[in-house]
Amino acid sequence: MSSNFTIQRKCAYCKQTFNAKTTVTRFCGKLCNKRFNATKQRNEKIEAEYRQPSILSAQVMQFVKNVEFLDTQKAALLLGVSRSFIYHLINTGKLVAYNLFIRRTIILKSDIERLFQSRTLAIPLSKKQVRKMPRIDDFYNMGEIHEKFKISDAAIYNLIKRNNIDKFQVGRFIYVAKKNIDSILLNQI
Numbered sequence: 001m002s003s004n005f006t007i008q009r010k011c012a013y014c015k016q017t018f019n020a021k022t023t024v025t026r027f028c029g030k031l032c033n034k035r036f037n038a039t040k041q042r043n044e045k046i047e048a049e050y051r052q053p054s055i056l057s058a059q060v061m062q063f064v065k066n067v068e069f070l071d072t073q074k075a076a077l078l079l080g081v082s083r084s085f086i087y088h089l090i091n092t093g094k095l096v097a098y099n100l101f102i103r104r105t106i107i108l109k110s111d112i113e114r115l116f117q118s119r120t121l122a123i124p125l126s127k128k129q130v131r132k133m134p135r136i137d138d139f140y141n142m143g144e145i146h147e148k149f150k151i152s153d154a155a156i157y158n159l160i161k162r163n164n165i166d167k168f169q170v171g172r173f174i175y176v177a178k179k180n181i182d183s184i185l186l187n188q189i
Protein backbone atom coordinates (compact mmCIF):
# COMPACT_ATOMS: atom_id res chain seq x y z
CA MET A 1 0.00 0.00 0.00
CA SER A 2 2.73 2.46 0.95
CA SER A 3 5.17 1.37 -1.76
CA ASN A 4 5.40 4.93 -3.04
CA PHE A 5 6.25 6.31 0.35
CA THR A 6 9.54 8.19 0.39
CA ILE A 7 11.07 10.62 2.79
CA GLN A 8 13.85 13.13 2.26
CA ARG A 9 16.90 12.23 4.33
CA LYS A 10 20.52 13.26 4.46
CA CYS A 11 23.11 10.54 3.82
CA ALA A 12 25.32 10.00 6.89
CA TYR A 13 28.36 9.57 4.66
CA CYS A 14 28.15 11.86 1.62
CA LYS A 15 25.71 14.35 3.24
CA GLN A 16 23.59 14.45 0.07
CA THR A 17 19.82 14.52 0.36
CA PHE A 18 18.14 11.39 -0.95
CA ASN A 19 14.71 9.75 -1.03
CA ALA A 20 14.59 7.16 1.72
CA LYS A 21 12.11 4.34 1.95
CA THR A 22 12.11 4.30 5.74
CA THR A 23 12.70 6.94 8.39
CA VAL A 24 15.74 5.06 9.67
CA THR A 25 17.62 4.70 6.37
CA ARG A 26 20.98 6.38 6.97
CA PHE A 27 22.71 6.08 3.62
CA CYS A 28 21.86 6.99 0.04
CA GLY A 29 23.22 3.66 -1.16
CA LYS A 30 25.27 0.58 -0.39
CA LEU A 31 28.51 2.29 -1.39
CA CYS A 32 28.12 5.09 1.16
CA ASN A 33 27.17 2.55 3.81
CA LYS A 34 30.32 0.57 3.05
CA ARG A 35 32.54 3.64 3.04
CA PHE A 36 31.04 4.89 6.27
CA ASN A 37 31.79 1.58 7.98
CA ALA A 38 35.34 1.49 6.59
CA THR A 39 36.02 5.01 7.88
CA LYS A 40 34.57 4.11 11.26
CA GLN A 41 36.74 1.01 11.50
CA ARG A 42 39.84 2.96 10.52
CA ASN A 43 39.14 5.61 13.13
CA GLU A 44 38.60 2.99 15.81
CA LYS A 45 41.92 1.39 14.93
CA ILE A 46 43.69 4.75 15.13
CA GLU A 47 42.12 5.48 18.50
CA ALA A 48 43.25 2.09 19.77
CA GLU A 49 46.81 2.86 18.68
CA TYR A 50 46.77 6.19 20.51
CA ARG A 51 46.00 4.31 23.71
CA GLN A 52 48.70 1.74 23.13
CA PRO A 53 51.83 2.53 25.14
CA SER A 54 54.95 2.98 23.03
CA ILE A 55 57.96 1.01 24.13
CA LEU A 56 61.35 1.42 22.49
CA SER A 57 62.73 -2.04 23.08
CA ALA A 58 66.47 -2.73 23.17
CA GLN A 59 66.04 -4.91 20.12
CA VAL A 60 64.41 -2.14 18.11
CA MET A 61 66.97 0.40 19.30
CA GLN A 62 69.77 -1.88 18.11
CA PHE A 63 68.04 -2.22 14.76
CA VAL A 64 67.96 1.52 14.17
CA LYS A 65 71.21 2.42 15.96
CA ASN A 66 73.10 3.76 12.95
CA VAL A 67 70.08 5.11 11.20
CA GLU A 68 69.27 8.80 11.07
CA PHE A 69 66.22 8.55 8.90
CA LEU A 70 63.51 5.96 8.56
CA ASP A 71 60.91 4.97 6.07
CA THR A 72 57.34 4.70 7.30
CA GLN A 73 57.70 0.98 7.92
CA LYS A 74 60.70 1.36 10.22
CA ALA A 75 59.10 4.35 11.91
CA ALA A 76 56.06 2.18 12.63
CA LEU A 77 58.30 -0.53 14.04
CA LEU A 78 60.13 1.98 16.21
CA LEU A 79 56.93 3.39 17.68
CA GLY A 80 55.23 0.01 17.84
CA VAL A 81 52.29 1.14 15.72
CA SER A 82 50.92 0.36 12.26
CA ARG A 83 52.14 2.05 9.12
CA SER A 84 48.75 3.65 8.58
CA PHE A 85 49.06 5.20 12.02
CA ILE A 86 52.38 6.75 10.98
CA TYR A 87 50.61 8.25 7.96
CA HIS A 88 47.90 9.49 10.29
CA LEU A 89 50.54 11.21 12.48
CA ILE A 90 52.05 12.79 9.38
CA ASN A 91 48.72 13.94 7.99
CA THR A 92 47.67 15.45 11.30
CA GLY A 93 50.95 17.32 11.67
CA LYS A 94 52.25 15.42 14.68
CA LEU A 95 55.17 13.97 12.81
CA VAL A 96 57.29 15.74 10.23
CA ALA A 97 57.90 13.75 7.05
CA TYR A 98 59.88 14.46 3.94
CA ASN A 99 58.86 13.42 0.48
CA LEU A 100 62.26 12.67 -1.00
CA PHE A 101 60.95 11.55 -4.30
CA ILE A 102 57.89 9.82 -5.61
CA ARG A 103 56.71 6.88 -3.51
CA ARG A 104 59.15 7.29 -0.68
CA THR A 105 58.50 9.17 2.50
CA ILE A 106 61.19 9.41 5.13
CA ILE A 107 61.12 10.47 8.71
CA LEU A 108 64.12 11.55 10.75
CA LYS A 109 64.78 9.27 13.68
CA SER A 110 65.33 12.31 15.88
CA ASP A 111 61.74 13.39 15.16
CA ILE A 112 60.45 9.99 16.21
CA GLU A 113 62.47 10.14 19.40
CA ARG A 114 61.21 13.66 20.10
CA LEU A 115 57.66 12.44 19.59
CA PHE A 116 58.27 9.53 21.90
CA GLN A 117 59.89 11.66 24.60
CA SER A 118 57.31 14.42 24.47
CA ARG A 119 54.45 11.91 24.79
CA THR A 120 52.25 14.32 22.91
CA LEU A 121 50.72 11.73 20.60
CA ALA A 122 47.24 12.69 21.72
CA ILE A 123 47.66 16.45 21.43
CA PRO A 124 46.42 17.64 18.05
CA LEU A 125 48.46 20.21 16.19
CA SER A 126 46.75 22.56 13.81
CA LYS A 127 48.91 22.49 10.72
CA LYS A 128 49.95 19.80 8.32
CA GLN A 129 53.72 19.78 8.26
CA VAL A 130 54.79 17.62 5.37
CA ARG A 131 57.86 19.19 3.86
CA LYS A 132 59.16 18.65 0.38
CA MET A 133 62.84 17.98 1.07
CA PRO A 134 65.04 17.16 4.06
CA ARG A 135 67.73 19.55 5.13
CA ILE A 136 70.06 18.34 2.44
CA ASP A 137 72.97 20.02 4.26
CA ASP A 138 72.72 17.20 6.78
CA PHE A 139 73.66 14.61 4.17
CA TYR A 140 76.67 13.78 2.03
CA ASN A 141 76.55 12.24 -1.38
CA MET A 142 79.30 9.81 -2.32
CA GLY A 143 81.28 12.43 -4.25
CA GLU A 144 81.33 14.76 -1.27
CA ILE A 145 82.67 12.06 1.03
CA HIS A 146 85.28 11.18 -1.58
CA GLU A 147 86.40 14.81 -1.78
CA LYS A 148 86.36 15.57 1.91
CA PHE A 149 88.04 12.43 3.22
CA LYS A 150 90.13 11.44 0.18
CA ILE A 151 88.98 7.85 0.19
CA SER A 152 87.94 5.70 -2.74
CA ASP A 153 84.34 4.99 -3.64
CA ALA A 154 84.90 1.32 -2.86
CA ALA A 155 86.17 2.22 0.59
CA ILE A 156 83.14 4.43 1.17
CA TYR A 157 80.71 1.67 0.19
CA ASN A 158 82.62 -0.75 2.34
CA LEU A 159 82.41 1.64 5.28
CA ILE A 160 78.68 2.14 4.80
CA LYS A 161 78.11 -1.59 4.63
CA ARG A 162 80.37 -2.48 7.54
CA ASN A 163 78.79 0.08 9.84
CA ASN A 164 75.29 -0.66 8.66
CA ILE A 165 74.75 3.01 7.81
CA ASP A 166 71.41 3.85 6.27
CA LYS A 167 71.46 5.41 2.82
CA PHE A 168 68.96 6.65 0.28
CA GLN A 169 69.04 7.50 -3.37
CA VAL A 170 67.78 10.60 -5.14
CA GLY A 171 68.27 10.41 -8.87
CA ARG A 172 71.86 9.37 -9.51
CA PHE A 173 73.04 10.31 -6.04
CA ILE A 174 73.27 8.20 -2.94
CA TYR A 175 73.07 10.08 0.33
CA VAL A 176 74.09 9.23 3.86
CA ALA A 177 73.75 11.31 7.01
CA LYS A 178 76.83 13.47 7.67
CA LYS A 179 76.54 12.61 11.35
CA ASN A 180 77.12 8.90 10.63
CA ILE A 181 80.07 9.45 8.34
CA ASP A 182 81.73 12.15 10.44
CA SER A 183 81.51 10.11 13.62
CA ILE A 184 83.50 7.36 11.97
CA LEU A 185 85.91 9.14 9.65
CA LEU A 186 86.74 12.22 11.72
CA ASN A 187 87.81 9.94 14.57
CA GLN A 188 90.21 8.11 12.31
CA ILE A 189 92.03 11.20 11.07
Ligand SMILES: [Zn+2]
Nearest residue numbers: 011014028032
Ligand atom coordinates in the same frame (compact mmCIF):
# COMPACT_ATOMS: atom_id res chain seq x y z
ZN1 LIG B 1 25.67 8.92 0.30
